[in-house]
Amino acid sequence: MVDVLLGLQWGDEGKGKIVDFLAPNYDVVARFQGGPNAGHTLNIEGKRIVLRTIPSGVFCERPCNLIGNGVVIDPIEFLKEAKELEAIGINLRKKLKISQKAHLIVPTHRLLDAASEAAKGEEKIGSTLKGIGPAYMDKTGRNGLRVGDLQSPDLKVKFEQLKKKHLELLSLYNYAGDSGELEKKWFEAADYIRSLDIVSGEYFINEKLREGKLVLAEGAQGSMLDIDFGTYPFVTSSNTISAAACTGLGIPPTAIRDVMGIIKAYCTRVGGGPFPTELTDATGEDLRKAGHEFGAVTGRPRRCGWLDLVAVNYTIMLNGVTKLIVTKADVLNIFDEVKVCESYTIGSDEHKSIPFDITAAPIVPNYTTLKGWKTDHAMKTAADLPASLNDFMQYVHDKTNVGVSIVSIGAGRDQLVTF
Ligand code: GDP
Ligand code: IMO
Ligand code: MG
Helix, strand or coil: CEEEEEECCCCCCCHHHHHHHHHHHCCEEEECCECCCCCEEEEECCEEEEECCCCCCCCCCCCEEEECCCEEECHHHHHHHHHHHHHCCCCHHHHEEEECCCEECCHHHHHHHHHHHHHCCCCCCCCCCCCHHHHHHHHHCCCCCEHHHHHCCCHHHHHHHHHHHHHHHHHHHCCCCCCHHHHHHHHHHHHHHHCCEEECHHHHHHHHHHCCCCEEEEEEEEHHHCCCCCCCCCCCCCCCCCHHHHHHHCCCHHHEEEEEEEEECCEEECCCCCCCCECCCHHHHHHHHHCCCECCCCCCECEEECEEHHHHHHHHHHHCCCEEEEECHHHHHHCCEEEEEEEEEECCEEECCCCCCCCCCCEEEEEEEEECCCCCCCCCCHHHCCHHHHHHHHHHHHHHCCCEEEEECCCCCCCEEEC
């Protein structure tokens, strides 16, 4: 069976840490969408590691890791990540398989990403500028290069054809950029990928399922950044919801058992776009400081705000979440009181659903105030959790109808409590 684990907010919910914790229970950990726009932080023996394209099960003995067809891979970024892992003893030739159908990001995709953002003026998406959008555009436009093409004698010809198209587009944007230096690196990195285990991901994973093996599908970004259901156009370019695990790995929906949805005990967003519970005051600043809320990929300060249950209930619905995981509960320890948004007031109406155009009219979040936990006790087991934190989780359960199965109370690998 397949369990899917994904973020229910705008990304950075702590997926990497939780996948690393759960990985010993699985035979395969698989990424199914996104690319190096993701930054999944793991703490391994005191060392902070940020994974971008490689699944977060790579530090665990048991599972094999798969990069599925739904992922977009930049060989240059991939090689950097791989070398860091190899330097600390991870054997990717043994631990990792890559779908031959995963699409490739080429250097001119990055230029196109930058040109597209520059052309947007004030209304920038705040893209990570990793070439994600242009690569997915070439995928759906049927122009893309795939990992399997790295093994083709025509690779150079295909690459040049795609580059030519990109240069024409870039001239329309009037965008001057040079990908020459990156191109050399790209081909070197492509050689490295060719030396890894490139497989038919869909046959590989379905064979595992037939053998009764357990698969953990690791989402990237968050459901509010989904291309269809997120705060469009301020979204990423892939489907990030549980349905994408099927298309991004080649598994049937009937193979899915649990959908584990992660939320921070508050909310963050990096990049542009609507964020109804954003706190632009000193409280937001306190949250950013206490939660070290700076992007794992770009280092940008993350925008911070209170937990938004309108958004969370929306994404629970889209994903069919069966278990909730709450992270960064320790960060709220600084507050006497914490707030949770239960509905929005737009104009004179109260809403419990996400409007079509979330930017059209000002949204006033309606908050319920709960008692903070402010504990100086070490929280190691369920018995150590302060009553007010248990009340917070019960409140979330009551408002979402989904129980909390894990609460995370620190960045460390073992800083969490399971129920
Ligand atoms: P991801 O993209 O969902 O994997 O999340 P990121 O790695 O981008 O961001 C989560 C950040 O919070 C990382 O720096 C983690 O090390 C950290 N983190 C994860 N869980 C906890 C937690 O429970 N408490 C605290 N304080 N930090 C956490
Ligand atoms: P993880 O997996 C948070 C955001 C970007 C931008 C928008 C589009 O670490 O949770 P893109 O580069 O995809 O074209 O950017 O999406 N974004 C993320 N925000 N966490 C992520 O990944 C993100 N990946 C993309 O900041 O607003
Ligand atoms: Mg992240």
